[in-house]
Amino acid sequence: MIPDVTETLEPRPPAAVDPSRVAVVVPCHNEELTVGKVVRDFRAALPGALILVVDNASRDRTAEVAREAGASVIRESRAGKGFALLSGFRKARTTGVDYLVMVDGDDTYPAEDVGRLLAAAASGAEMVIGTRLATAEEGAFRAGHSFGNRLFIWLVRMLFGIRTRDLFSGYRVISRRFLEAAPLIAQGFEVEAELSLQALVQRFPVAEVPVAYRARPRENPSKLHTYRDGTRILFAILTFFRDYKPLTFFGLLALFFLVLSLAGGSVVIAEFLRTGLVPRLPLAVLSAALFILAALSFACGVLLSTINRRSAEIAARIPWQ
Numbered sequence: 052m053i054p055d056v057t058e059t060l061e062p063r064p065p066a067a068v069d070p071s072r073v074a075v076v077v078p079c080h081n082e083e084l085t086v087g088k089v090v091r092d093f094r095a096a097l098p099g100a101l102i103l104v105v106d107n108a109s110r111d112r113t114a115e116v117a118r119e120a121g122a123s124v125i126r127e128s129r130a131g132k133g134f135a136l137l138s139g140f141r142k143a144r145t146t147g148v149d150y151l152v153m154v155d156g157d158d159t160y161p162a163e164d165v166g167r168l169l170a171a172a173a174s175g176a177e178m179v180i181g182t183r184l185a186t187a188e189e190g191a192f193r194a195g196h197s198f199g200n201r202l203f204i205w206l207v208r209m210l211f212g213i214r215t216r217d218l219f220s221g222y223r224v225i226s227r228r229f230l231e232a233a234p235l236i237a238q239g240f241e242v243e244a245e246l247s248l249q250a251l252v253q254r255f256p257v258a259e260v261p262v263a264y265r266a267r268p269r270e271n272p273s274k275l276h277t278y279r280d281g282t283r284i285l286f287a288i289l290t291f292f293r294d295y296k297p298l299t300f301f302g303l304l305a306l307f308f309l310v311l312s313l314a315g316g317s318v319v320i321a322e323f324l325r326t327g328l329v330p331r332l333p334l335a336v337l338s339a340a341l342f343i344l345a346a347l348s349f350a351c352g353v354l355l356s357t358i359n360r361r362s363a364e365i366a367a368r369i370p371w372q
Contacts, residue, residue: 068169078139107132127256177226180260211248236247311341
């Protein structure tokens with residue numbers, strides 16, 4: 052049975068979280084039509100919190116509108132949601148806040164739900180994911196995006212043996228402890244998948260809270276490119292699988308090479324036993340090379356798995372600040 056390392060929480064009154072210990076990070080690329088409302092809504096929901104808008108190479112008035120609404124604005128010239136979030140997280144950490152709320156600037160996530168996410172974080176979750184799939188407004192997901200989300204959730208379940216209900220939600224609460232422990236390298240829309248996998252694979256306490264999810268305004272279409280970003284997300288998941296499950300990854304690779312080696316080698320051996328000759332020398336060389344690759348792949352998996360385990364043991368001895 053696949054373990055469920057998340058906890059789904061029903062709506063409940065928010066715990067006492069001091070808004071001055073909260074930063075709201077809003078990555079934006081050309082969101083002048085909606086970012087003002089997002090800032091105002093979160094200022095009303097969390098009076099005293101730092102509202103930090105990251106202008107991610109926008110070509111419109113996103114920065115000006117955000118400032119007029121009362122947000123602090125920083126500029127990230129490298130295009131990509133991952134770059135924007137990393138810049139926002141880095142800036143927010145310098146303020147000494149305990150919790151970071153991450154939310155998109157397209158007004159698809161209601162600020163009214165932030166209290167329930169913070170309540171789950173205050174109850175001990177290091178990451179709280181606002182799940183959308185069961186509560187999304189009609190038309191909120193573009194054609195194929197809901198299916199793609201579920202497909203990647205299934206892939207993560209198969210590769211890592213963990214369950215999650217929304218891998219790509221852009222509405223989360225992240226603890227300072229998690230942010231300091233989890234290295235993030237994603238550059239684009241795959242950043243949500245990396246955040247989820249970092250938390251789930253490393254067994255941080257994760258909670259999932261159902262939130263409303265609204266459709267984007269028609270005049271402000273999604274920046275997500277279905278095939279290009281889908282390919283990047285797939286590559287990110289497989290890379291994460293290689294890095295955190297090296298024995299399984301390289302073991303499967305070794306098995307693939309071994310099967311090919313045995314398939315070719317069996318033909319060569321059968322002919323040698325029958326005739327005493329090796330008429331298919333190239334096939335014999337290829338089979339031997341594939342067998343060597345299989346052995347090397349398995350050895351790499353064992354070595355990297357040992358290094359990962361040792362690194363985890365060392366990290367476990369380091370006290371949290």
